[in-house]
Amino acid sequence: MAQTMDPNILAAHEDPSLRFLAHINTFDPPPTAPGDDFEDSDREEPGGSTSELASIKDVSMLIKIIKRRKKLSNEANSKLDTYAQMTLPEERAALLFAEVVEIVDIMKSTAQHRVEEWKISENLKKSITTFAKGIILSPTITMYRGNGPAEKVLRAMQALGIRDLPNPDDIANLQKVLAEVRHQLTIARNQVKTRIHESLEEDSLTRNVGDLAMLLTAGTSVQPTLQFLIRLAFLRWHAISFADLEENQWWPRVDGTLKTWRTTCDTELKLNTAFNAMYVQDKEKFGDPTESELQPHDIRNLPAFQLTIDREASKLDTATRAGSKRRRVD
Structure with missing residues (x-):
């Protein structure tokens, strides 16, 4: 031994x-x-x-x-x-130190390379598109622009365990996901705004809000509900009332109304009354949705995807929560 x-x-x-x-x-x-x-x-x-x-x-x-x-x-x-x-201990120590430094550089370079090389998969892109459209079409969304909607989309996707998402601590790649979410949100907003303005034309096939709802939800995972029809009436009221507004100011105007209503109405009942009043006006002007082929879905039977989206969309931004004094009425 x-x-x-x-x-x-x-x-x-x-x-x-x-x-x-x-x-x-x-x-x-x-x-x-x-x-x-x-x-x-x-x-x-x-x-x-x-x-x-x-x-x-x-x-x-x-x-x-x-x-x-x-x-x-x-x-x-x-x-x-x-x-x-080598004959001197100092020489050998220097060589060993140089090797250690080189190893550290290689590790850093490898880690950075992995960050730079990560790309959003095609499946993840499809999921992002689905969720982005879902939140813009949500009747509970409290703001359409800003960073809020993108962050809510990401939280909804994480809550449902969407495949190919980076880990929660992978900040760099999550920023890439958020950038793609913002891009898809812009596309979804433009599509909704365009369809709403087109529905105001005299010969439009979507003047009835029910037909408009069917067009907007076609090809998506969103099930149209009565609440969605009410929100469309709210958006179309803005298209009528602010017809001369510059294009890039339309959504900020919508967000402004939402914030004003939520800080002014001190109960959910008063807030819902305001939304319903716009819906009634829309039906009188453009036709009752019962005359369309739309069959609204019961909110109690919505799929998990839509329930999660609606839950995240309903969460108020910090500024609105701070200024709100509404009393909840079930």
Whole structure:
């Protein structure tokens, strides 16, 4: 059984390689294979006694032992040869430090490369599009623009465990997802605004709010409800009342009304009364949705996707919550 190097002898050596040798000398080396040649053919391979280990002044034999016991690349073996040729402990320590620094750089570069290479999968893009349309079509949404809708979409997707989403602590890639969500939200808003303005034309096939609802939800996962019809009437009222508003100011105007109503109406009953009044006006002007082919879905039977979207969409932004004093009425 091999013995550990005497600490007193170990302390007498400044060479880092000898300290390393003391660690690997806790087991017996394998027998010398035929054909192994050493520079000193009369000397046995170290490993039998403490005195033999302590007598090594040239680390070249140590390097040969390491090469035999470890499966290293040609580059690694070359570095070991360079290490063995050094005579000063400072030189060897500097080489070891340089190797450590290089490893740290490689690890950082690899981590950064992974961040840069991550891309949104096609399946995730489809999910983002679905959820973005869903929240813009939600009758409970409290603001259509700003960072709020995108963050609510992401939370809804996380709540439902959508595949291919980055981990919650992967901030860099989550920002990529949010950027795509914002892009799809812009598309969805433009589509809704365009369809609403087109429905005001005299020969439009979607003047009835029921037909408009069917057109907007076609090809989506959204099930139109009575609440959705009421929200469409609210949006169409803005298209009529602010016909001369610049295009990029239309949605901010809608958000402004939502915020004003929520801070002015002190109960849910008063808020719902205001929405219902617009719905009644819309039916009188453009026709009752019961005359369309639409069959509104009961909100109690909505799929998990829509329930989650509506729940996230209904959460007020911080500024609105701070200013609201409404008393909830079921």
